[in-house]
Amino acid sequence: MVMADRPEVATASGPVSALAVVGLAESMLNGLARVPFQKPWSGPGGLLDNLGQSVTRQTIRAFMGYSMGLPIEEFRSMEKFIDDICKIVLPPVVGLAGKVEIVADEVAGIPGIWCRAKDSTDSYVDDAEQKKAIDGTMLYLHGGGYIGTSPMMYAAFAAALVRLTGFEIFIADYRMAPEFPFPAGVHDAADVYRGLLERGVDPAHLVVAGDSGGGGLATSLVAYLRDHDLPKPAALALFSPEIDLDLDHDSIVENAPYDILPWSIPVAPYLRGVQPNDDRVSAVYGHPDPEWFPATFVCWGEVEMFRDGIRQFVENLEAAGVPVTGREERGMFHVFPILMPWAESSKRVLRELGELADRYVISDPQAAQTH
Template identity: 40%
Template sequence: MTRQQRDTLDDLLRSIPRTPDPEPEAARLAFARGITRPAPDGVATRRTVLGGRPALELEPAGAADRGRLLYLHGGGYVIGSPDTHAGLVGELVRRAGIRATSLDYRLAPEHPFPAALDDGLAAYRALLDGGTDPAELVVAGDSAGGGLAISLLVAARAAGLPQPAAVAVLSPWTDLTLGGDSIRTLEAADPIFVAEDLADYAGHYLGDGDRAQPLASPLFADLTGLPPLLVQVGAHELLLDDAVRLAGRAGAGDVEVTLEVWPGVPHVFQHHYGRLDDADAALDRIAGFLTARLTAPQLAAR
C-alpha cells in the first residue's frame, strides 16, 4: 500500500490552493486549519510556561518518570504552534514513552531573528536550571524547527551549557541562503513548496540580515561537539539538500549522525501518521533513536 499511499498524499497536497506570501496572520490560520491534529488518545496535554514562553506539555500514559523531549515546531519561523503540532509530537512521545514540552517561540515578522533562537535557548536553560539532567534530555524539531534545534545546540555550546543526549530533526531547514541544488532540481517533485515560498519565509525572519550567519543557517556552523543526530528527510522536497548537507557537515565534525532519506514522500511527511505507513515507521525510528540514547533506567528496559 505504500506506493499508493504516497501517490494519494501527493495528489491531496497538490490540490490545496496556493496563495503566494499571504499576510502572516492569514497564513497562520490557514496552516492551523490544514495541518492541526489533536494529541492521540492516551496522551495528556496541559498548558505551561518554559523559559518565559507559553508551551504545551504532552505526557503519554505510563510515561517513564525520567526522560524529557524539548520540541521545536516548524512553519518557516512565521507560522505554526504547539497546537498545530500536538498530534505529531503526541504520536512521537506515545511511541517513546517520555514527556515532551513543545515550545511556543516567538514568530516573525513581528519577532525576527534571533527571537526564536533566544526563546529556544531560554527554554533549554530553564529545563537544565529546573533540574533536568542533560543525559536525560533530548531535542527534536521539524522544518524551521529542525534548523532551530541545531542552532539552539550550537548556541548552548557557546554559552557553556551541556549538550542533550540526542537530537532528531525532520526535514530541517538549515540554509536560509537557499543554496541547495534541490531547491531548483526538485521543484516539480515537491507538492508543497516552490522556491519563492522559502525566500518569503527567510525574508520575514531575517529581513536584510545576513542569511548565511551560522545561528540562522546552522549548515554553516561548526557542529563539533553536538550530540548524536538523526536526520530524516523526504526525497520529494526542496529541502533534501539542506538535510543531506547538514548530515555531511555534522559527520565532518565527528558527530555521530544518521541520515534517512525516505523515497517518494514530501516535506515533514511524519505529519501523515495513520494514513501513510512511511510516517508511522519514521516516527517509530525517531522514538527508538532518542530513547536508546537516554540513560533513564526505566527507558533502558523498554
C-alpha cells in the same frame, strides 16, 4: 498562546478574517480538484500511500501558496482560527485515541503545551507504584518556516512521539517572524532549555527536536548552548530541517514541482539583515564538533526542496565525527512523517527515531513529570 494572542501582533478585522478563511477553503478545494490530473496512483509506495501523498501534496501546497500571499495581519487571524479549531478537536482525540494528556504551561516564561502519556501523569494515576515511568524529556520546536503554526497544531504528532519514546514533550510557543525576527526564537528556545534544566531535567535525559523551521531553530539552539557554556542535550531529532537559508542548492529548483513548499520560500522576514550563510541561522555552514554537537537523527524526503542542503549537513556531521543517522525516503516530500503518519516511509522513520532514543538517551527510573 498563538502569535495573534501576543499584544505586539496585529490582526485583521472580523469580516476580513472571515474572507481570508473562505479564500483558504476555496484554494484548498482547488488543490483537491487537481488531484485526478496528477496521476495520484503512481509513486514509490502502495496505491493508498500514493493516493494519500498526492492528496496531501496538493492540499498543503494550496494552503501554503494561499497563506504566503496574505498580508501578515490576515495571516495571523487565519492562523488563530485554525489554532482555535485544533484546541477544540485535538485534546479529546489524542486523549481518547492516543491516551495522551495535553496541558498548557509556561517554562521560563515561554508558553507552550506538555504532552504526556496519561498513565504517567499525576492527573490520572494516584498510586506512584502504578504510574508508568517517564523515559525522558523532549523540547519540541514546531515548524512553520520561522513564520507560522502553533504548538497545538502539533499535538497529534507529539502524541505519536510520546507513544513511541515514552517521553514527556514540551512544545514551545516561541516568537516568530516577521514580528520577531532572528534571534528572538533562538532566545525563547534557550530560555525554555534553561528552564527545563532548572526544573531538574538532566541533559542526559533531554532531546531537542524540531521540523522544518523548528528543525533549523533546534540547530541554532545547539550553537547557542555552545556559545553560552550550557550542556548539550543527549540527542537532536530533526525532520526536514530548514538549515540552509541561502537556498542555492539544485534541489530548490529541481524539486519545486514535487514538494509541498511554495516555489518562493520566504526567509527575509526571519533574517532581517542577517546573512543567510551565517552559521547561526544556517547550520550547514557551521563547523560541528562532537564535544558540543549531540548525536543527531535527521530525516528528509527525496523530492523535497531542502534535500541537498540536508544531505550536505549530514555529510558535515559525519566528517566531524558527530554520531548521526540520516534517513532519506524515496519519493517523499517535506515533513512527510508529520503530514502522512500512516505511510510506510513515516513508520520506518519513527522506528529509527525510537532506536536512537533507546541508544543515546539515558532513562531515569526516578523521573517524575516536569511540572
